[in-house]
Amino acid sequence: MDKTENILVKKRVKPTAVRILVLRYLLDKKKAQSLKDIELGLPNTDRSSIFRSLKTFEENKVVHSIEDGSGMTKYAVCAEGCNCNPEDLHYHFYCTNCSITYCLFDNPIPQIKLPHNFRMQQANMVIKGLCDKCS
Amino acid sequence: MDKTENILVKKRVKPTAVRILVLRYLLDKKKAQSLKDIELGLPNTDRSSIFRSLKTFEENKVVHSIEDGSGMTKYAVCAEGCNCNPEDLHYHFYCTNCSITYCLFDNPIPQIKLPHNFRMQQANMVIKGLCDKCS
DNA sequence: GAATGCCATGCAACTCAATTGCAAAGGTTA
DNA sequence: TAACCTTTGCAATTGAGTTGCATGGCATTC
Numbered sequence: 108m109d110k111t112e113n114i115l116v117k118k119r120v121k122p123t124a125v126r127i128l129v130l131r132y133l134l135d136k137k138k139a140q141s142l143k144d145i146e147l148g149l150p151n152t153d154r155s156s157i158f159r160s161l162k163t164f165e166e167n168k169v170v171h172s173i174e175d176g177s178g179m180t181k182y183a184v185c186a187e188g189c190n191c192n193p194e195d196l197h198y199h200f201y202c203t204n205c206s207i208t209y210c211l212f213d214n215p216i217p218q219i220k221l222p223h224n225f226r227m228q229q230a231n232m233v234i235k236g237l238c239d240k241c242s
Numbered sequence: 243m244d245k246t247e248n249i250l251v252k253k254r255v256k257p258t259a260v261r262i263l264v265l266r267y268l269l270d271k272k273k274a275q276s277l278k279d280i281e282l283g284l285p286n287t288d289r290s291s292i293f294r295s296l297k298t299f300e301e302n303k304v305v306h307s308i309e310d311g312s313g314m315t316k317y318a319v320c321a322e323g324c325n326c327n328p329e330d331l332h333y334h335f336y337c338t339n340c341s342i343t344y345c346l347f348d349n350p351i352p353q354i355k356l357p358h359n360f361r362m363q364q365a366n367m368v369i370k371g372l373c374d375k376c377s
Numbered sequence: 378g379a380a381t382g383c384c385a386t387g388c389a390a391c392t393c394a395a396t397t398g399c400a401a402a403g404g405t406t407a
Numbered sequence: 408t409a410a411c412c413t414t415t416g417c418a419a420t421t422g423a424g425t426t427g428c429a430t431g432g433c434a435t436t437c
Contacts, residue, residue, distance in 0.1 A: 123385060142423075153387045158424075160385095176309045176366050178395090179423065198354060203363065214354050219333060221346070224374035228338065231311055233366045239359035258403095258414060277394075288416045293395075295414095313424090314394065 110134075114184075118167045125152055129160045130169065130184070139173050139181035139199070139208040175201040175208045175233045183210055191229070198232045204241035208233075245269070249319075253302045260287055264295045265304065265319070274308050274316035274334070274343040310336040310343045310368045318345055326364065333367045339376035343368075 111131045115122040132148050133140055142161065146154050161182050164170040170182045171191050189195045198211040216232060236242075246266045250257040267283050268275055277296065281289050296317050299305040305317045306326050320326065333346040346369075356362060371377075 121384085125386070155388080155425080156386055174309055174311045174368075200356065200360060209357075211354070211356070217352050219346070219349050219369060221335065221369070221371075222344075222374065224377055225335060226372045226377045227369050228371040230367075230369045232368070234354065234356070234362050235365060236356075236363040237361045239357065242359055242361045256413080260415070290396080290417080291415050 114169060118169050120163060120167050120169060125156045126160045126163070128152060129157055130164070133170060133182060133184050139175070139183040139210065141177070141179035141181045143179060144181075173199050173208060173233070174231050175199055176235060177201060177206055177208070181208050183208075186212070196230050196232065198234055200238065201233050201235045202238035202241055203235050204237055207238060209238065249304060253304050255298055255302045255304060260291045261295045261298070263287060264292055265299070268305060268317060268319050274310070274318040274345065276312070276314035276316045278314060279316075308334050308343060308368070309366050310334055311370060312336060312341055312343075316343050318343075321347070331365050331367065333369055335373065336368050336370045337373035337376055338370050339372055342373060344373065 111127050111134060112122040115126060115130065120126065128149055129145060129152075132145055136144075136148075140148075142154070142158055145157050145161075146152075149157065161170065161172075164182070165172055168185055168189065168191050170184050171189070173181045173183060175181055185191065186195075196216045198214050198216065200209040200211055201207075202209075211234075216230065219227070221227060246262050246269060247257040250261060250265065255261065263284055264280060264287075267280055271279075271283075275283075277289065277293055280292050280296075281287075284292065296305065296307075299317070300307055303320055303324065303326050305319050306324070308316045308318060310316055331351045333349050333351065335344040335346055336342075337344075351365065351367060354362070
């Protein structure tokens with residue numbers, strides 16, 4: 108059983124054909140991918156099957172989703188030990204030129220003082236600009 | 243000339259009928275509004291006209307847009323002196339129950355260490371959770 | 378091994394926000 | 408008034424996301 112299947116089994120997601128392909132694709136790319144990206148990368152796999160795989164992954168914390176303002180939700184494999192809790196959060200960087208979304212693991216998100224009785228569940232922090240290749 | 247028109251003139255946006263209505267609506271509501279919100283609030287005004295007004299406002303820094311993950315872009319009037327630069331940024335709070343988006347002006351966004359040669363242009367920082375009324 | 382049931386898959390169709398094309402209306406200038 | 412430019416309203420299109428439904432595969436039970 109390879110690494111990809113291992114991740115799925117660990118997260119209690121049945122490692123079916125489509126799921127393995129999708130997860131492997133995400134692992135290969137390293138950068139956050141949109142549904143369309145994956146669709147183009149896996150030309151023989153149906154869009155809705157990919158979509159449902161991603162939803163399953165998200166529910167089971169195999170991937171987390173990022174809304175980077177490109178108009179398309181992107182998905183990235185959760186880091187080891189990630190539970191998608193606020194303390195696992197990190198900033199994302201979206202390059203407005205090449206549309207690549209990077210995870211900025213090095214910057215912890217600071218404690219944010221919320222108004223009284225506001226409760227944080229998750230966060231989506233996206234910095235837009237130009238990446239090293241485009242600036 | 244009232245306050246609404248004044249803002250438009252200052253930002254060199256011709257104060258037309260639709261634009262005045264839209265901006266006044268945003269000023270009234272105080273919270274970030276989606277295109278649909280505004281459409282419902284101004285039932286006799288055409289959606290595409292509202293849309294184009296918002297685009298014009300954005301270009302001329304009358305409003306800034308927020309992608310809060312609700313699937314709809316929201317718009318809020320820029321604060322006095324706002325140039326929509328990184329230093330004018332603030333966090334937003336999106337209530338997953340009532341779908342209201344709040345501007346958290348009190349939390350400055352910290353300096354973020356970007357990878358080498360990455361350049362920040364803007365940012366979209368959204369915290370999701372429950373607001374005081376819904377928690 | 379056949380029957381049953383469940384889940385994943387593929388395909389097509391649909392929803393809905395965002396956007397655009399185009400013609401009419403309004404306002405400005407010569 | 409005529410010519411011009413911008414805004415507006417309406418209709419239609421785009422595109423991401425999502426769902427309904429029938430088929431197929433796999434596992435469990437008899």
